[in-house]
Every structure is written in C-alpha cells, then in structure tokens.
Amino acid sequence: MSEPAAYEPTERTVPTRSRERATYDRALVHAVLDEGYVCHLGFVRDGAPVVLPTLYGRVGERLYIHGSTGSRPLRMAGTTAPGLPVCVTVTHVDGLVLARSAFHHSLNYRSVVVYGIARQVTDPAERASALDALVDHVLPGRADDSRRADAKELAATAVLRLDLEEVSAKFRTGGPVDEPEDVSLPYWSGVLPVIGGYGTPVPADDLDPSISMPAYVTAR
Template sequence: MPGTETAYQPTDRTVPTRSRDRAAYDRDLVHAILDEAYVCHLGFLRDGAPVVLPTLFGRVGERLYVHGSTGSRPLRMAGQADPGLPVCLTVTHVDGLVLARSAFHHSINYRSVVVHGIAHQVTDPEEKRTALDALVDHVVPGRSADSRPADAKELAATAVLRLDLDEVSAKLRAGGPHDEPEDLGLPHWAGVVPVRTAYGTPVPASDLGPSTPVPGYVTAL
C-alpha cells in the first residue's frame, strides 16, 4: 500500500548527480521538511518554456495541495491535460551560512525536498474543502476551524491541484566548512552563522474589536 513504507524509493530523477551522501528518502524526514515550510516553488512547462511559481501549499498524508484562481495558467493546464500536468515542486530551508577560509568552499546549511509527479485538478467537493482547510492549517495550525469557511462563490472561483508524494527526495547539509588542509593556517575567520525564523508580536487588524483575544494557536507560534 502506498505510504506505508518508511522510505521513498529512489529514482533516476531523485538521485542527485553530486553530493549523493546528502540525499535522504526517509518518509518522516520528508514530511517534517515539508510541514515546516510555508512556500513551495512549482515548476512546469508553458508553451515549451519552463515556469516556476512560488505558492502556498498544504499536506494531507501522502498528498500535497496547492491552490489558485480558476483562471491561473497551471491550474487550467492541469484540468485540461491528460493525464495531468507534469510538475516539479520544491521547498528549501536555510539553516546557516557556512563561511570558509577559501571563497570556493563557502556554502549554506540547508534542508530541501524535491517532488516530481503529475498534478491533477481536484474536482471532488469534499476533497477540495479538505485541501483548502489543509492550506490554511499549514500556515497556522488550528486556523481553519476558527475562521469562516469558503462559501459556494469562493469555492467556484478557486481551483486546487493535487500532487501525490511518490517520486520524492530530501537533501541536507549540516556542519561547518570543509577547508583544504593547506588553507587552515590562513588568517580568515571560518565557521557557521545560524539562520532562524522568528515570529514577532501579533498585530491586530485596525478594525478588530478590542474585546477579541489573540487565539492561543497564534501566541503558540
């Protein structure tokens, strides 16, 4: 049964040509990297040329969902193409700036996921609502239950794409710089500058009633 194995199976497209030791296929690791990201990049071909769009996404089990206007080009193409729209979806976290003694060995510490597959337009109303709730909760867990759901007009104006997690890989780098032995005596600082995401104090909308409290799921971010 798909999704029951602990790891995704490597394919020709998910095995990197360089730094193969950084590739990983563990299912839980892939899910964790995806779930921590807010924005993905969706790549596809349009009129024979590559297009890459940043967009929000949500995960439900072994499926990713992205959404947009019904007039959006990739969403229209996925609905018209048979069997669907070939895409490549990626997410990346930058965890640190790696400064080496030589310019050549500068790098970053990162965690990334690449997903290859066929995107399909979601037509089932129940799956569409589930997908849209997942998109909202992916940004702020618990928010979908604490906001007005989309009405019929809004649902009609929104299209959703589904991409199964089948051909998937993660790639990671951690640790310090890898300088050449002959460069270790150079008088240049070397090390890692950590990069972290930080949340600020929630700012209420200007028209929010003063008696409306900040939800616990917001203060917990």
C-alpha cells in the same frame, strides 16, 4: 497496510553530486514539508520552464496547491487532461557556511524535491479538506477559526493535488570544509546560524476589542 519507511529512489531523485546528503526517509521528508510555508512549482509552458512560488498543504501522502481558476498551470492541469507534469521544491536555510576560500562557501539546508503529475481536485469533499489543510498548514487551528470560502469564492479557486511518490530530501549540516593548505589563512571561518521566528502579533485596525487573541497565535 502501512507505508514503507522510505520512498523508492528513481533516476530523477538521485542527485549527481553529494549523494551522501540525499535521503528518502518518509518521516524526514514529511518533517521538511510540514515546516515550510512556500513551495516552488515548476512546469513547462509553451516549451519554456516556469517556476512559481505558492502556498501548499500536506495531507498524508498528498500535497495540495491552490490558485485562481484563471491561473495557467491550474488550467493546464485540467479536469479531463492527463494532468500537468511538475517539479515541486521546498527549502529551509539553517546556516551560512563561511569557509576560508570563496570556493568552499556553502549553506546548511534541508530541502525536498517532488516530481509527479499534478491534477485538479474536483470532488467537493476533497476540495474542502484540501483548502482547510492549506490554511492549517500556515497556522494549525486557523481553518476552524475563520469563515470558510463561500460558493462564489470556491468557484474562483482551483486546487491541484500532487501525490508524494517520486520524492527525495537533501541535507547539509556542519562546518566549512577547507583545503588543508588554507587552514592557516587569516580569515574567519565558521557557521552563521539562520534562525526563523515570529514577532509580536498586530491586531487588525478594525478588530473588535472584545475578541481575544487565539491560543494558536499566542503560542508562536
């Protein structure tokens, strides 16, 4: 049975401002998640909010986040506990929007917010698949071109799973929106695009010269 084309809006995923910028389109949400590298994982610890930046990977309708088995949020997610309530965000900045007035300066952006219960992954096959996904999310093809974690490394690594159920995306595009009376002011107004890219790959100092650079690196 195929997934619906959009996520169902909830009270938490409907923004209070600029609702017209929100979307629940499943393909758009996946595209924003797949383009990013770092998410911010938010949760409550000892009654206070905590937000941690971390790597993630997506497999279908699940996000995977990894960390040390000694990490507080990973311990809180537990294997027997009901899980850890979390909020995960991913944001791309596409442009600086410079208006004539300071008040109307803004950003062009694409963002995704996911609410849910994060749980530890204990099934060995799912853990292996999740760890491959985390590596390949950063650079597709890398998992098969590297040594996978050994038993000691796996024992020190925990993986969280967060199902994509309560999800929304939000976008801003276009130029500045100035007040009509400000249009004639003598200040430059427009958009400064923010463009990401990769530099020239730098081989490790101890790399065997006979090992050629893989295609998934040169293609970037």
